[in-house]
Amino acid sequence: MHGTVSLVRSDGDQIRPDLLELLACPKCRAALTQGSGGLRCTGCAAPYEIKQGIPVLVPDDVNTVHLEEEQNLALMMKSRAHHPEEQFNLGQWSLSKREFWAMVRSVATDSPPKRFANIGCGFDPSCAEFERLGHTFVNLDLVFDMLAHLKKDCGAASCVNGDVNRIPLQTGAFDYVVSIDLIHHECERLPELLASFRDLLKPKGILFLEDPNAWGLFQMAKSIFMPRFAYRSLRSAYHTLKRSAHRPADYEFPTNVWRVMAMLRELGFEDIKCYPHTAYPTVSERSHRIYRALSGSEYVRKYHNYHYMLSAVRS
Ligand SMILES: [Zn+2]
Numbered sequence: 001m002h003g004t005v006s007l008v009r010s011d012g013d014q015i016r017p018d019l020l021e022l023l024a025c026p027k028c029r030a031a032l033t034q035g036s037g038g039l040r041c042t043g044c045a046a047p048y049e050i051k052q053g054i055p056v057l058v059p060d061d062v063n064t065v066h067l068e069e070e071q072n073l074a075l076m077m078k079s080r081a082h083h084p085e086e087q088f089n090l091g092q093w094s095l096s097k098r099e100f101w102a103m104v105r106s107v108a109t110d111s112p113p114k115r116f117a118n119i120g121c122g123f124d125p126s127c128a129e130f131e132r133l134g135h136t137f138v139n140l141d142l143v144f145d146m147l148a149h150l151k152k153d154c155g156a157a158s159c160v161n162g163d164v165n166r167i168p169l170q171t172g173a174f175d176y177v178v179s180i181d182l183i184h185h186e187c188e189r190l191p192e193l194l195a196s197f198r199d200l201l202k203p204k205g206i207l208f209l210e211d212p213n214a215w216g217l218f219q220m221a222k223s224i225f226m227p228r229f230a231y232r233s234l235r236s237a238y239h240t241l242k243r244s245a246h247r248p249a250d251y252e253f254p255t256n257v258w259r260v261m262a263m264l265r266e267l268g269f270e271d272i273k274c275y276p277h278t279a280y281p282t283v284s285e286r287s288h289r290i291y292r293a294l295s296g297s298e299y300v301r302k303y304h305n306y307h308y309m310l311s312a313v314r315s
Pocket residue numbers: 025026027028029030041042043044045046
């Protein structure tokens with residue numbers, strides 16, 4: 001671990017200098033300084049709180065409907081771990097995560113120390129492994145409680161509470177940017193979002209992306225061929241009838257793997273790769289058998305999986 005750890009006060013109102021230098025004001029993007037009362041922007045002088053060792057860099061104009069939605073989603077994800085009928089599905093979700101991180105490890109084999117940013121990290125404990133290897137791994141999420149758990153349960157050293165629409169991290173500071181299941185939450189502003197990921201990366205830094213695929217085997221009939229407004233109203237009616245604990249918000253919509261690859265090319269990424277993987281969550285075991293029968297084809301596993309997984313190098 002870094003020598004700076006010993007300098008941290010135990011009351012958790014200070015953050016490590018190596019994290020501080022990676023932070024930026026969400027309003028004006030200037031660097032932040034640390035004082036006894038928390039953080040302050042060196043540009044616009046906006047003050048920011050440090051809560052339980054976590055800098056709170058959520059801008060005042062954050063979309064509160066959106067924030068509430070994400071908090072509900074976080075609660076729902078935690079509660080469903082206890083439902084027996086969810087076990088098959090949850091197994092697929094965790095397999096999907098394992099496959100994603102195996103892909104990251106297969107590419108990001110450089111010797112430490114490297115800097116990772118996991119944007120919209122949720123409760124993903126993968127940071128622990130990379131920190132053990134000597135990397136810096138910044139977890140960013142809009143939901144504070146997820147980060148507090150990550151810090152408490154996994155010892156995550158670098159957690160930042162912030163909004164993906166105004167990422168409070170320094171530009172050009174990261175070797176790797178990770179985004180899992182996030183960009184479909186901002187499906188109306190994909191080019192801006194992907195550009196902000198690019199800007200976080202150093203030249204030759206790599207973006208690792210996973211997202212629900214509009215061209216997934218069991219979702220393309222709805223997400224590609226049905227008009228979006230019709231899909232949204234049907235989806236909403238379905239969840240009302242089913243009295244679902246959580247219904248997808250209107251701003252969520254699966255993204256199109258080919259469109260995202262084309263956007264990344266336009267944004268100046270190169271060496272864009274799509275990876276095959278086997279997990280297919282959200283479907284019944286019966287549909288899953290159909291998927292397995294078809295998934296002998298690498299093409300299906302790459303482009304018609306529930307998720308697609310990409311890596312792309314900033315030129
Ligand atoms: Zn500022």
